[in-house]
Amino acid sequence: MKTVDNVLKEAILNGLYDKDKNNGNEFFSPQLVSNDQENKIWFTLRQELLSTTSFTWAVAFISENMLVPFKLVMSELAKKGISGTLITGTYLGFNSPKVFKELMKIPNLKVRISEEAGFHAKGYIFNHEDYQTILIGSANFTRSALLKNCEWGLKVTSHENGQLVQEVNNQIQSTFTTSIPLTNSWIREYGKNWQPIKKTAMHLVNNQKENILPNKMQKAALNNLAALVNENAKRALVVSATGTGKTYLGAFAVREYQPKKFLYLVHREQIAKKSLESFYKVIGGKREDYGLLTGNKHDFNKKYLFGTIQTLSQDKVLAELEPKEFDYILIDEAHRVAAPTYQKILEHFTPKFLLGMTATPERMDKQNIYEVFDYHLAYEIRLKDALNEQMLTPFHYVGVEDYTVGDEIITETSKLKDLVAEKRVDYVLKQLDYYGYCGKKAKGLVFCSRQEEARKLAELFTQAEHPAQALTNEDSQKKRVEVTKKLENGELEYIFTVDLFNEGIDIPSLNQIVMLRNTQSSIIFIQQLGRGLRKFPGKDYVTVIDFLGNYKNNYLIPIALNGDKSRDKDKLVRESKLPQVIDVSTINFTEVASQRILDSLEKIKLDSMRELKKSYEDLKAKLGRAPLLYDFYQYGTTAPTVFAKNHLLAHYGDFLKKMGENVELTDYQSSVLSFVTKELLFGKRPHELLLLESYLGKEKVSEASYLQLLEGKNCYVNDAVLESVDKVLSLEFFDVKQGKTTKKEQYGNVPLVEKRGKYYLFSSQLLQALSDNQQFKDLFNDVIKTGLALSKEYNSDQQFTLYKQYDRKDVCRLLNWPKDVSAPMYGYRVGEKETPIFITYQKDSKKKRNARYHNTLENGHSLRWYTRTPRHIDSDEVKRLLNTKDMKLHLFVKQSDAAGKEFYYLGTADIQKDSVKEEKIGLKQKSTVGMNLILKHPLNQAIYDLLFS
Structure with missing residues (x-):
């Protein structure tokens, strides 16, 4: 196994000397960090924070509107006993007194004030066990700089004895020595003379x-x-x-x-x-x-x-x-x-x-x-569009775990005495104070689950010197107006309610939205969130604090926040585990809260017939007709692939029939629709779809025109691909026994397309079916149109797209193998020139067969992998793997068996020759051959967090 020292050397040479001759490493290689559609400077800082042992930042400007997500990360670090130091200053009066007050709330952050004139530094230093990472550039710790602006930062990793690191550390130490600790008395003195930075006249005119x-x-x-x-x-x-x-x-x-x-x-x-x-x-x-x-x-x-x-x-x-x-x-x-x-x-x-x-x-x-x-x-x-267009006030959502006493977690059925317990109220108040709000005084709207709870909590908040009042549907319109005015003029800090403020009542000055209840539906969640998003003078952001108990509907939260109606479980897992940004609004979960969402998601069947029927009826109501698959794609509702993955459905026509639509198909037509839906709709290779599309209205297509079409669509083309397309559309690829029948027989046993000389021909049976049945033709065309739309998510000029998901059958097809041999493949299959390797990183049970293999990822770059047992160095399979010239290894990884059949493609890998050795594993100590696989494309941060963290 490579040491950190070796990996660092290779990474530095790759980044600063020759990118082609040395192995890089996403975590260690020098790199430019900036804001784009996928990556944000904040994501880099966040990940470094989550993996650091301590840190020191020297940052001149800090804005209050970026402190909420920072506080959440710091609360997670506090649980691990990790702290840091922040050196900032008073240059140009940019940092407000309130910013300093908010920083004082973070117990594991030591804040120092530089007394150097013109202190304008922007450096972030992270200490790890064997190395340091430094990010220096143009970005201050402000919302715009870390999420949106065109900013450049250079990220460098080195040993502590590296010259650059030494110079930075010396400078930091010098600045630290000449700085003074931040105290409440210092903040009071600073506030006496501080004046807020005035906005430009042009900005004021535009606002008007x-x-x-x-x-x-x-x-x-x-x-x-x-x-x-x-x-x-x-x-x-x-x-x-x-x-x-x-x-x-x-x-x-x-x-x-x-x-x-x-x-x-x-x-x-x-x-x-x-x-x-x-x-x-x-x-x-x-x-x-x-x-x-x-x-x-x-x-x-x-x-x-x-x-x-x-x-x-x-x-x-x-x-x-x-x-x-x-x-x-x-x-x-x-x-x-x-x-x-x-x-x-x-x-x-x-x-x-x-x-x-x-x-x-x-x-x-x-x-x-x-x-x-x-x-x-x-x-x-919609909400997401409005935020991207700056039509609403940005928000910082923080999902935190609700109060827990021993093993007792708040649920939908918790007793009132637990909901209004003194310790829970103290916990809630501490969280509200810690995450704060924009402005001088809290103006919060708290959504509860019961009217008695709302009234009692309002009473307890008032007793704790946070004036509050409850409003329910039992209160008159006059009282609602009176209480709302009290909040607006500062007599109250909080209004407690039960769904009363979902719509129709606006309090633009709201700066906190608090969820102390189970999420009943994504519609209600968005209505309640929307109460705080109206623009208001001086309101730069809204803090949304959601207390997540052990609720069965927690999975609705990422659906609502991201406007995600796809019912794609893999997508929802990503949205629950990884930080999300909508323009400059951020979505953040504590580790426990994230796990509660994942637990909830695991128990719900998003693609059940009941759920699909609801989605279908919603879209039908919107269109005034029965929707097709392309309608679901176009309107961003249920992902078309969800219908294709559903084992209860042969194809979408089958679904329409279950919905009461009059769909008449022959057995052959149903078989053909099943084939194009189950095998081609996902768009992971557009070649077959493009050939089928080019046929419509024709009897044959020349090979020359097909090649011209592929090249025009920037699709990779070679003899092996063309032969693979032939075998897929002739159904030969599926001529493999599965029980009593083959997939070829299930798909009609008749080729859709046959290659004759220099021409591709539709089968006469398919042509007749398209001519005889308009319903079949519409459904057939719908799959092709939708599949081609979905194919845009993949790089058509490559076999596989980095970080996209594939199952074993997809891999057999995209490797141009003549048959679908995915069933007996298991963990890998050594081919003549290409070998796919499938790794399940986390084992669900020690009793499972694959639990004997201890795959480990080192430094985001090197993955320890083992052959099946029994295998030896001189086994034929191992010799072919190690000695075949130019053998290409394709690496596919999923986090656990719970993730389903699909694996993320992590690119190609090389075998580290000096790491290959025979090992004994399992209770019976069977022989296997272990080796390090060195990724040619070191993992980016998001995929690392998703699969390996």
């Missing part, structure tokens, strides 16, 4: 204009609405995340339409009044043209009328208004239109145009909102 001019996404929505109006559409729906300017978008749309008389319909008088003011800002005109239809206010003759559903649905009010009274009606919170009061109003009026606006069209009461608006979805602005 944002409320008057439509933003980028509003412009797109307005264009789509105008197109629908020009096409004589009568109704349309806009889906717009909370806080993205729904009201202003409506005002812009009405201004463009120029109705003779307009009605704005909403469910609360407070919102009606606010909306009137917003419309007046945008449309202007005479103030007397604007009126209300709420309570005792009946301004029937106004041009722009803003009414509540409660008032307008009254018979005496409707009697005063003609069916054609309004030529334009806008319904806010349009997901409510299925309610009888709304239906009563819609049945009375016949406007020229009806516009619905909502943040959450997916209803849990099964009502189809899209149908009401004639399936005209004018535009959709």
Whole structure:
């Protein structure tokens, strides 16, 4: 096994001398660190923190808006007894007094203040057992620098006796010596003269204009609405995340339409009044043209009328208004239109145009909102899009474990006495204080699971000198307004509620959202999160603190936060284990909280027929027709591959039939659909799909035109690939016994395509089926179209795409082997020139066969691997593996058997010759040959965390 010393030497030579002659190492090689779509400087700092024994940072500028994710990592380090030192300063007054106060909350961080004039350093030093890592560059510890800006940092790893490390350490020591410790008294003195940095006049002007001019996404929505109006559409729906300017978008749309008389319909008088003011800002005109239809206010003759559903649905009010009274009606919170009061109003009026606006069209009461608006979805602005477009206040989400007493963890059935226990309240308050909030005072909204809990916790918070009050659906509208005002003016710090604030009530100044309840659904989670995301002067971010108990629905959290409806379990595992960023918003879990999500995910069957049916019905409601696989791909809902992986379904036509659709297919047609779905839909090699696509409408395709097509699509081409495509589409590849039949027989036993001379020909049976049955043709084309769309996720110019997932059968096909020999392959198969190796890194049970093999990863670069038993150095298989000239080893790894059948491709590897030796393993001490596999592509940080951490 290589020592750290050897690995370091090779890495330094690779990074600074010759990248082709020396083995690099992702962790040790000198490298440039920057922000791009996949990687962030913060991810590098975070990983170094999680693996360090101690650290020292010298950073001039620190922003409060980056401290929340840093605090979570520091809390994890504190559990391991690891601490660090931060040297910062007062240059230009950038660091606010509050930043220093927040840093003081971190118990395992020693903060020093440099007294050097013009201290402007940006260096991060991490100590490890045998080496040090240094990152020096342009990035201060600010949200923009670590997540978004164009910043450059040079990351270098060396022994402590390295010259560069010595110089940096000497400089750090000198700076440390001339610095002073941060204390509360120092912060008080600093705060007396500190002045916040003033924003530029241009920035202020732009902010003022944002409320008057439509933003980028509003412009797109307005264009789509105008197109629908020009096409004589009568109704349309806009889906717009909370806080993205729904009201202003409506005002812009009405201004463009120029109705003779307009009605704005909403469910609360407070919102009606606010909306009137917003419309007046945008449309202007005479103030007397604007009126209300709420309570005792009946301004029937106004041009722009803003009414509540409660008032307008009254018979005496409707009697005063003609069916054609309004030529334009806008319904806010349009997901409510299925309610009888709304239906009563819609049945009375016949406007020229009806516009619905909502943040959450997916209803849990099964009502189809899209149908009401004639399936005209004018535009959709979801939470993730809105954050990326800076339409909302960024958030820092921290998922922490809920309070635990011994082995007792909070669950859905926990007794009230446990939920309001003194120790739990103390724990919650400590977490809220530690992670903090933006601004001078906490303005938090706390979601609880029960009304008694909300009332009692509000009482206990108040007793702890954190004024709080509970609001439930038993409280009057007047009281809700009063309590909300108390929070806004600082009389209260927290409002405790049970789902009351999911929608419709806005407190823009909120700076903390606290979840003290089980996540009931992703819809409700987003509604509650959205309460804090409205922009507000001085609010730079929102802290979202989620206390995760042992809840069965924890798996919904990454689904909601990432807007991930794919039902792809592998994707959700990645989102639960790895740090996520949406623009400059961050998603962070403690290790325990992450594990609780993974435990919850393990128990749920995301691809059950019940779940797939729900997803199907949701999309059907949106489209107004039965969706195809490509619709699921296009609208970002259930991943099409989930249907293909489901063992209860032969193909998507089979699923449609189970959903009650009239699908008539012959046995042969069903077999063909099963083949293209199960084998080609995943798009891991587009070659077969491109050939099938080029056939549609033709009887034959020349080899020359097919080659030209492949080259035009930048697909790798050689004789072996072409022969493999022939064997797959002729079904010869699947002519392998599986029980009583072969896969070839299951797929119809008739070649789809046959190569004759210089031409490819569709089988006459397939041509006849495509001609006779339009349903079959549509389903066949749908698989091809969807498969080609999915193939864009892979590099078509290579056999395998680094860090993508493959199962053993995929590997047999992509290695161009003549038959699918995946069943007897197990851990590896030595080929003539290529050998795939499959490794399950963590063994689920010592009793399992593979638990005898102790695969270990050294330094993210070298993996210890063993042949099957019994094997010796002179075994034929081992000799072929070691002595075949230019043998290419393909390495595939999954973390555990629980991860399913697919392995991540880690690239090719070389055998370290001097590491090969016979070893005895297992209880019976059978012979195996062990060796080190040196990765040609050292692991990136994300895949290392996912598979090996």
